Amino acid sequence: MMTRTLILALSLTAVAMPAAAHAEDKSAAVRIDDLDLSRATDRDQLSARLKSAARGVCQTGLRGTAEASRRAVCVAAALAQAEPQAKHAVAQAQGGTQLALLMISATR
Secondary structure, eight states: OHHHHHHHHHHHHHHHHHHHHSOOEEEEEEEOTTOOTTSHHHHHHHHHHHHHHHHHHHOOSOOSHHHHHHHHHHHHHHHHHHHHHHHHHHHHHHTTOOOOEEEEEEEO
């Protein structure tokens, strides 16, 4: 009986370890309903909000040179992923349609 329990415990540990090794997906909503994206100043505000959200979703609380490098790559990837959405929102605004928010996400 003890052997079965030990085998079961080791099996569960082996199954749980790969799950813990998987990266965590995190996302955040960026409000844009208060911006007029047909104006350059508001597009700059959108850019600032996206950068802030990207930093937020990429933040792990860890420190160090390797972590700073990883975070920079994460932020760049999150911004690249959000760029098509931002361009779409600007195009919609120039056509008279106001979108409410954009989503930005990252795999940490």
